[in-house]
Each structure stands twice: as structure tokens, then as C-alpha cells.
Amino acid sequence: MTDASKTVDRPREPARLAVGITGASGVVYGLRTLDALRELGVESHLVLSKSAALTLAQETGLSVAEVNAKADVVHRPADVGASIASGSFRTLGMIVAPCSVRTMSEIATGVTSSLLTRAADVTLKERRTLVLMIRETPLHLGHLRTMTKLAEMGAVIAPPLPAFYAKPASIAEMVDQSVGRALDLFDLSWRPVKRWGEDLETITGKGEG
Numbered sequence: 001m002t003d004a005s006k007t008v009d010r011p012r013e014p015a016r017l018a019v020g021i022t023g024a025s026g027v028v029y030g031l032r033t034l035d036a037l038r039e040l041g042v043e044s045h046l047v048l049s050k051s052a053a054l055t056l057a058q059e060t061g062l063s064v065a066e067v068n069a070k071a072d073v074v075h076r077p078a079d080v081g082a083s084i085a086s087g088s089f090r091t092l093g094m095i096v097a098p099c100s101v102r103t104m105s106e107i108a109t110g111v112t113s114s115l116l117t118r119a120a121d122v123t124l125k126e127r128r129t130l131v132l133m134i135r136e137t138p139l140h141l142g143h144l145r146t147m148t149k150l151a152e153m154g155a156v157i158a159p160p161l162p163a164f165y166a167k168p169a170s171i172a173e174m175v176d177q178s179v180g181r182a183l184d185l186f187d188l189s190w191r192p193v194k195r196w197g198e199d200l201e202t203i204t205g206k207g208e209g
């Protein structure tokens with residue numbers, strides 16, 4: 001017989017986030033997400049799609065090994081037996097930064113062909129936060145319908161659009177604002193984010209009338 005009055009002491013689980021980086025333009029969003037998680041003490045589980053190696057080469061001078069070094073745990077995209085492929089492995093959720101139309105479409109169907117999309121599907125089924133930083137423009141009706149479907153399934157559609165009101169002085173500041181605002185969705189507050197009414201003076205009462 002078990003004694004219900006006795007509680008089992010379990011070690012505290014670390015805060016963890018799955019991070020997907022796809023072959024959409026804007027690989028820097030994924031890189032800064034990994035930097036932010038390291039700063040915040042959140043364990044990052046990285047999965048890079050095969051195409052992300054192309055955008056990485058085009059957009060940065062970094063190697064895949066240098067990107068991997070930014071993460072706490074690195075998973076191969078083909079490894080569908082990895083920890084983040086199972087809902088029993090607890091995480092805060094997943095962010096895909098940047099998210100391509102191809103990956104977005106695959107997540108929306110549930111027919112997942114890689115660890116990246118499987119982990120996103122698991123995040124949805126476990127009702128955890130899935131943030132998709134989708135980057136494409138212009139968008140056709142099929143893209144818009146897919147985004148609607150994903151929003152109905154519980155995903156957060158968060159295209160990385162610059163917040164000009166934060167008066168960024170550089171592309172780096174613009175990127176960090178978008179990354180930080182995406183991390184807000186997991187209740188993670190990252191230092192560089194400029195907040196209205198805190199770091200940024202509100203304009204209330206300054207208008208006419």
C-alpha cells in the first residue's frame with residue numbers, strides 16, 4: 001500500500017525551450033534567440049533544418065558548428081527519436097525563428113517529416129506555446145489560410161516585423177526587439193526589449209484635444 005501523506009521529492013526541472021531554425025531568410029533571429037536563452041538561463045534544444053545551412057552561409061559568416069555551440073542541446077533534424085519528439089519531455093514550448101513557408105505548411109498538416117516539425121506538432125498537442133516567426137512576403141491566399149489554420153490550432157503567428165516606435169539605432173537592435181517580444185510569449189523577459197511606458201515614454205496626453 002502507498003502512503004498518500006508521503007510526497008516524493010523530485011529534482012526541479014530546468015526551464016527548457018525547443019528552438020527550430022529553418023531556411024527562411026533571417027537566420028539571425030534564431031541565433032539571437034539562442035543567445036537570449038543562454039543569458040536567461042533557459043536550456044535550449046536546437047534543431048536546424050537542412051536548408052538553414054544555406055541561409056546561414058548566405059546571411060552570416062558562421063558555420064553550423066558555431067551555431068550549435070550557442071545551444072545547450074543540439075538535435076539532428078532526422079532524429080525523430082530525440083527528447084523533444086515526445087510530449088513526456090517537458091518544455092516551455094517551441095519557437096521557430098525564422099519559420100519558412102515550407103515548415104509552416106508541414107506543421108499545419110500534421111504530416112511531419114523531420115524532428116523540427118514533429119517537435120512543433122508535439123508542442124501543439126501538449127497545449128504548450130508554439131511561436132512561429134514566419135518570414136515571407138508577399139503572401140498568397142494559401143499562406144494566409146494556413147496561418148489561420150495554425151492560429152486555430154493554437155500556434156502563435158509572430159512574423160518578425162520591426163517595431164519602429166522603439167527607435168532602433170541598428171539592425172541588431174531591431175532584431176533583438178523582435179526576438180525579445182517573441183520570448184515575452186513564453187513569459188521570458190529579455191534585457192534588450194524596450195517597453196512602452198517603461199523604457200519608452202508614452203505619448204498619452206501629448207496629442208491635440
Ligand SMILES: Cc1cc2nc3c(=O)[nH]c(=O)nc-3n(C[C@H](O)[C@H](O)[C@H](O)COP(=O)(O)O)c2cc1C
Nearest residue numbers: 022023024025049051054058100101102103135136
Ligand atoms: C537565401 C535564401 C533565402 C530564403 N528565404 C526564404 C524566406 O524568407 N521564406 C521562405 O519561406 N523560404 C525562403 N527560402 C526558401 C527555403 O529555404 C526553402 O523553401 C526550403 O525548402 C525550406 O526548408 P525548411 O523549411 O525545411 O527549412 C530561402 C532560401 C534561400 C536560399
